Amino acid sequence: MNLNPMYQKTKNPYPTARTLKETPSIPKQRKIRKDKKKDIKVPVSEKQKKAIRRLAYKRKMTATSFSTMLVEEALQSAYLQQLKAVPYKDTHDxxxxxLRNNEYDQIVELAIDWNVSVRKCVYRILVFMLADGVDGKDE
Structure with a gap:
């Protein structure tokens, strides 16, 4: 019988760091949130951005939530297919x-129908809703 455990022939019942590293681990797939949203950056002019911020402030909302609300309302309307093309300029503002996934899918379908990018599609809808909202309901 050896007093030094290094020379004993019995197996250690406790796993060591070396034996833990040797076992292959399968990485777990992270769950995807059901309410995950897609973020779309839409270029607007300075005048349009001021209008969005002003109207959002009147409703005690942020510019992002107000813009999202406008696009969501437009997706509910029946005359959305008849929107005319508007000149698109990337203003870097x-x-x-x-948008939620189902609304984003609607935007993608519209973008395919109009033969434009998703960003241009949302821009067209947002500009239409701003013109409709500024001229009609809010001021």
Missing amino acids: FVHVK
């Missing part, structure tokens, strides 16, 4: 629109 953006407003964010955060």
Whole structure:
């Protein structure tokens, strides 16, 4: 019988760091949130951004939530397919629109129908809703 455990022939019942590292681990897949939203950056002019911020302030909302609300309302309307093309200019001044997956799918379908990018599609809808909201309901 050896007093030094290093020379004993019995196996250690407790796993060591070396034996733990040797066991292959399968990485767990992270769950995807069901309410995950897609963020779309929409370029707007300075005048449009001021209008969005002003109207959002009147409703005690942020510019992002107000822009999102406008696009969501437009997706509910029946005359959305008949929107005319508007000139698109990338101004490097953006407003964010955060849409749920089903609304984003609707935008993608519209973008395919109109043969434009998703960003241009949301821009067209947002400009239409701003013109409709500024001229009609809010002022």
